[in-house]
Amino acid sequence: MPLVYVGLGANLGDREVTIRAALDRLGAHDEIEVLRVSALRETDPVGYADQPRFLNGAAALETTLGPRDLLEQLLAVERDLGRLRDGPRFGPRTIDLDLLLYGNAGVDEPGLEIPHPRLTERVFVLEPLAELDPELVIPGRGPVRDFLAGLH
Numbered sequence: 001m002p003l004v005y006v007g008l009g010a011n012l013g014d015r016e017v018t019i020r021a022a023l024d025r026l027g028a029h030d031e032i033e034v035l036r037v038s039a040l041r042e043t044d045p046v047g048y049a050d051q052p053r054f055l056n057g058a059a060a061l062e063t064t065l066g067p068r069d070l071l072e073q074l075l076a077v078e079r080d081l082g083r084l085r086d087g088p089r090f091g092p093r094t095i096d097l098d099l100l101l102y103g104n105a106g107v108d109e110p111g112l113e114i115p116h117p118r119l120t121e122r123v124f125v126l127e128p129l130a131e132l133d134p135e136l137v138i139p140g141r142g143p144v145r146d147f148l149a150g151l152h
Contacts, residue, residue, distance in 0.1 A: 001062040002103030004070065005132070007116070007125050008040070008057045009096040015055035016040060018081055018095050023059060025077045032073065036060040038128035046122065051092040058100065058128035067102045071112055074099060100125065104139045115139060120147040 006026075010018045019040060027034040040057040063070055074097040082094040100116045107114040115138050119125055126148040129136055136144045 001064055002105065003035075003101075004061040004063055004099070004103065005101040005129060005136075006059050006061060006074065007096070007098035007100050007128075008037075008059060009054050009098075009124075010094060011045065011052045011054040012092050012094045013082075019055060019057065022077050022081055022095050022097060025080065026059075026061065026073070029073060031064045032070075033062045034059055035062060036132050038131045041124065041127065043124040046124075054124070056124040056128065058125065058132055060132050067099065067105060067107050067114055068109075068112060070102070071099050098125075100129070101136075101138065106140055115141065121151075123148065123151050126151065 008019050008022065023034055023037060026032050037059045038057040040055050043054045043056045045051050045054060065073065078095050078097055083096070098116055099112070099114060100119055102114050105114055116125075119138065120141060126144055129144045130148055134145065138144060138147070141147075
């Protein structure tokens with residue numbers, strides 16, 4: 001099974017409770033196992049500043065689902081937890097689950113790009129990934145620690 005990394009974020013409601021509920025729902029799926037979860041950290045919003053601060057982290061998963069089917073599960077969990085997509089891009093949200101890495105796979109198709117296209121630009125994604133695996137390499141791009149060093 002591929003090792004998969006998912007970004008976790010929330011900035012509305014009880015953020016930690018919502019993130020934990022998302023992880024519980026993912027872990028309850030027959031084809032998904034949550035292996036590790038990073039610490040959650042307070043972060044400033046990116047791309048749309050007029051909103052509450054985020055709580056962000058990442059989770060390492062194993063799954064028998066393919067990338068598209070896993071994305072559909074992530075989106076279903078978001079919907080179940082009240083995520084609406086009617087506001088501004090990068091705006092406030094109850095939960096945000098981003099498929100960051102799927103083993104060594106590279107995917108570029110409508111609605112799904114792996115590695116996540118903005119992964120290397122965001123400290124709030126790179127720090128939790130480095131916590132989960134200090135030696136993690138982004139396929140085709142390089143070590144997470146190198147990108148993180150370039151942003152500090």
